[in-house]
Amino acid sequence: MQVNSKMLEILRPLSKWRFLGLKELQELASFPVSYWHIQRVVARFEKAKILKSFRDPWTSKKLVYLENLGKGFFGFECVARRSFHKSEKK
Numbered sequence: 881m882q883v884n885s886k887m888l889e890i891l892r893p894l895s896k897w898r899f900l901g902l903k904e905l906q907e908l909a910s911f912p913v914s915y916w917h918i919q920r921v922v923a924r925f926e927k928a929k930i931l932k933s934f935r936d937p938w939t940s941k942k943l944v945y946l947e948n949l950g951k952g953f954f955g956f957e958c959v960a961r962r963s964f965h966k967s968e969k970k
Contacts, residue, residue, distance in 0.1 A: 882970060890917075891921070893905060894931075912914055932944070
């Protein structure tokens with residue numbers, strides 16, 4: 881799969897959020913992008929098993945998140961997935 885920098889920039893907000901809808905990805909993109917383009921990029925990354933998606937049962941919105949391969953592919957850790965249960969030693 882060929883990946884260009886614009887595709888990565890579209891999905892960069894997933895580094896800060898655990899799940900995002902397609903509209904939120906469009907709004908948080910660093911440059912103007914159409915909803916149709918977001919759908920294509922998400923479909924390509926789902927096919928490559930970098931992203932996964934599901935439908936929210938209450939709002940019927942499609943939400944996407946990074947798969948384990950996607951986290952390694954993008955080289956960053958999701959802030960929302962960090963464990964905050966570890967106690968700090970003083």
